[in-house]
Amino acid sequence: MKKLVLLLVMAVFAVSCGNDDDAQPEVLGCTDPSSLNYNSAANTDDGSCIFNKNITFNFTQNWDGQSVTNADFNTTFYTNAFGNSLNISKLRYLISRISLHKADGSSVDFEEYKLIDLTDPASLSLSPAIMATTGDYTGISFVYGFNEADNNSGAYADLNAANWNWPDMLGGGYHFMQMEGMYDDINGIPQPYAYHNGMARVSPGVFEQNFISFDFNQNFTITNDATIEIKMDISEWYKNSYLWDLNVFDTDLMMNYEAQKHMNENGPTVFSIGSITQ
């Protein structure tokens, strides 16, 4: 009881001391008016200011580490894990639902989808409308293709104009990727391949989702406008874990369930996060 009284007395003292003090008390907080959490009462900046920053995503492609651009189209030959010699004459793919995950468990969810076409330099980067706040992040996620909720036939005018649609008889929605070129068959004769990925048709009228969700754990801190590289290693489409022989699967793959599922099987090692610069 004595202790309690003493505490009370001390508390009264403490409060009255504060009230009586004429000097400015130190108030910690963010003192930058241009920040998102400006505290007009604060007089000492504690480094807690949060700002909105622009994020740009750069989509780069490589073949097992060797850069691939449209300058390589038709002329550069690659050897896949199986041993097929091939070139590339078209590469377009769709990335959607990019999110940055914050240390506090929240996320920045960008609304844009992006059709990357190597022949169109403007398509190789995405500058989303919404910004990301400064601070610590723990991961980056995105969807290769469209997920079930987004993959609606005819829903996107720009993708329609790009003839990006996936036939309704094969499940509809949109292509996830079109990779085309020529390879040398077992007789050394050039043959076309069209590695097109989208919904998988199990049987007429029965379809299976075939998109791939990527979720990379990566710690980084946004301090400024930042550019994040999303890398595609094309060679991975041909291995890990299905060893792809173009003599077996070259064309007419869209309606080929087995081929579509092998693409899905090989996809998870295709993408990675590259440099983050700011």
Add this chain to the structure above:
Amino acid sequence: MKERSNKIFNFLIGVMAISLMVACSSNDPEPIDPGEGYIPTPKPLTVPPIFEQLLPPPNMPADNPQTVEGIALGRKLFYDPILSGDGTQACASCHKPSNSFSDPNRFSIGIDGLEGNRNSMPLYNMAWNTNEKFFWDGRAISLEKQALDPVTNPIEMHNTWENAVASLQSSNAYPELFNKAFGTNNITKELTVKAIAQFERTLISANSPFDRYLLGENSLTPQEINGFAIFMDEARGDCFHCHGNEFSPLWTDNIFHNNGLDAIITDKGLGNVTGDPNDDGKFKSPSLRNLAYTAPYMHDGRFETLDDVINHYSEGLVYSRTIDPLMKAVSTGGVHLTESDKADLKAFLLSLSDPSFINNPDFQDPN
């Protein structure tokens, strides 16, 4: 008191001044002579419902908005032989409305009797040419720039723009029509092609039986529906990768492809424009609309009938270095469609033809 009456006086003066201004402006007659500050009547494109639903808005150049007067001028110019070297040929001579603004002759004959080496392209839905590359080989970037070419091309209208503009300037009608369209009677080649491009952008075709089927206003025959399934089947027609689908109703990807016509490329097409040998033999995918009116087919008009075209893709493909990978089973000439598949595919293709387009009174010769 004096101060107050001054205030009232000032107020009354102000009211009178304002009413005078209002009265003046409402009594002003419509300007007869367009001059500085003149604005022609805006006439935005009427976007058809099927495009509105599925496609991006039309590509409209900021410096050439559609106007009533500009479109009317462009239409008159399109049909007027005044632009040609000897006053005998108009745009419409090789872009006939009854042929969906193409030429039924394989090669058009210019004013000097010379023959070209490409088939005249049909004209429609130009504002949805998404990459703005015109001609079979994509050499003109923008519709306005495209219209500059035929006037001076020696195997076509074989004129100079200087001479064409002088002819327009000294005519009775044109200076006033340019004045109405652009607020100046000082005619230039730039204004001339702007007017022509405005008229061409109004040439919109989106009312075929298949369009009305998509809008739920029309039914198709079982043969047409089966033909569409063949069109969309990667192992049979596989037409959709370059020629659209029910959600991409332009029926072209507006991109350039080598579609396996020749083992030895004689006309380099896009390759001539880019200088890249990997583009040799590539030509723009034409839209499949209005095929009923646009024979002969291909960039060089080599196929007289749609049957010839289908047979080419089915069993006539030949390999060359730049052949598009979408051309399959080249070693056997193609996928060898059955005769009934070919007939059904053709029936579907013809359902994309739009008689209301070629007969549209707004598109005919006004002269």
